[in-house]
Amino acid sequence: xxxxxxxxxxxxxxxxxxxxxxxxxxxxxxxxxxxxxxxxxxxxxxxxxxxxxxxxxxxxxxxxxxxxxxxxxxxxxxxxxxxxxxxxxxxxxxxxxxxxxxxxxxxxxxxxxxxx
Amino acid sequence: xxxxxxxxxxxxxxxxxxxxxxxxxxxxxxxxxxxxxxxxxxxxxxxxxxxxxxxxxxxxxxxxxxxxxxxxxxxxxxxxxxxxxxxxxxxxxxxxxxxxxxxxxxxxxxx
Numbered sequence: 001x002x003x004x005x006x007x008x009x010x011x012x013x014x015x016x017x018x019x020x021x022x023x024x025x026x027x028x029x030x031x032x033x034x035x036x037x038x039x040x041x042x043x044x045x046x047x048x049x050x051x052x053x054x055x056x057x058x059x060x061x062x063x064x065x066x067x068x069x070x071x072x073x074x075x076x077x078x079x080x081x082x083x084x085x086x087x088x089x090x091x092x093x094x095x096x097x098x099x100x101x102x103x104x105x106x107x108x109x110x111x112x113x114x115x116x
Numbered sequence: 117x118x119x120x121x122x123x124x125x126x127x128x129x130x131x132x133x134x135x136x137x138x139x140x141x142x143x144x145x146x147x148x149x150x151x152x153x154x155x156x157x158x159x160x161x162x163x164x165x166x167x168x169x170x171x172x173x174x175x176x177x178x179x180x181x182x183x184x185x186x187x188x189x190x191x192x193x194x195x196x197x198x199x200x201x202x203x204x205x206x207x208x209x210x211x212x213x214x215x216x217x218x219x220x221x222x223x224x225x226x227x
Contacts, residue, residue, distance in 0.1 A: 004159070033214070042120075042205050042217030043160070056214050090159055092215075105215065107152075107159030 002027065004093050004108035012114045013081050021076045021111045025093030031055075032074040033105060034066060035090040043090055049074050050096055078113075086115045119143045120208050122218035130226050135193040137221050139206030142187060146208040150215070151180060151191045154203045163204075164191070196225045 005024045013019050025032055031050045035043035045058035049068035068074045072093075078085055089112075092105035121140045129135045137151075147168040152160035166173040166180045166189070173180050179192045193200055206218040 035215075035217075040219070042122075042207075042219050043215070045214045045216070048214065058214070092159075104162055104165075106162070109157065109159045 004106050006091050006108040006111050010112045014116050017081050018079045021089050023074045023091030025072050026106050029093035029095050030072050031094045031096050033092045034076045037088040081115045083115050088112050120216050120218040122221050124221050126222040128224045129196050132195045135196045137191040137204050139189050141208050145210040148209040149189050150207045152205045198225050201225045
């Protein structure tokens with residue numbers, strides 16, 4: 001059973017460009033969350049997708065957008081890249097639960113984005 | 117606004133001894149707390165969790181303690197092993213599955 005997979009592993013872009021990162025959730029999971037981890041910091045929540053809709057969003061600008069497909073896989077898009085967007089982008093998947101319940105999130109290995 | 121704080125960036129412990137990692141939080145709405153372990157080039161791996169209705173949860177060598185009045189939790193690892201060397205993240209959730217992480221503590225176990 002494959003866990004959470006992310007592609008690509010590494011990516012180098014220049015300022016102003018656009019990037020798309022991809023995530024396939026663990027089998028049986030229907031919810032995908034994205035996190036940004038800057039060097040020396042903990043992961044920061046970007047947004048979460050469930051049933052192809054953005055269910056919750058963190059404090060990130062509109063340059064960050066996402067999508068979830070019918071097979072539950074997800075994409076993270078970042079437009080007009082800034083130097084400060086350089087980070088490790090982590091995808092986590094989980095099984096949806098009832099209101100207020102916590103279901104364990106399983107993380108992928110991440111995509112390392114470098115903006116020059 | 118750092119709602120979850122790990123004030124020790126690093127910790128060095130001798131093999132076989134106890135490792136204690138600390139975490140403080142400010143949001144009283146948090147009702148679930150987790151510890152993740154991260155090796156280089158890998159995503160965080162879930163280690164142990166605790167609900168706000170408990171004050172202790174144990175799993176093998178790992179024990180998490182929660183002090184709600186102090187808004188403090190700690191992870192105890194005993195005995196510490198070389199394979200425990202990693203970055204440990206404390207995280208908290210307010211019921212909606214969004215995780216708020218601390219900055220991490222790098223644990224080094226010395227032989």
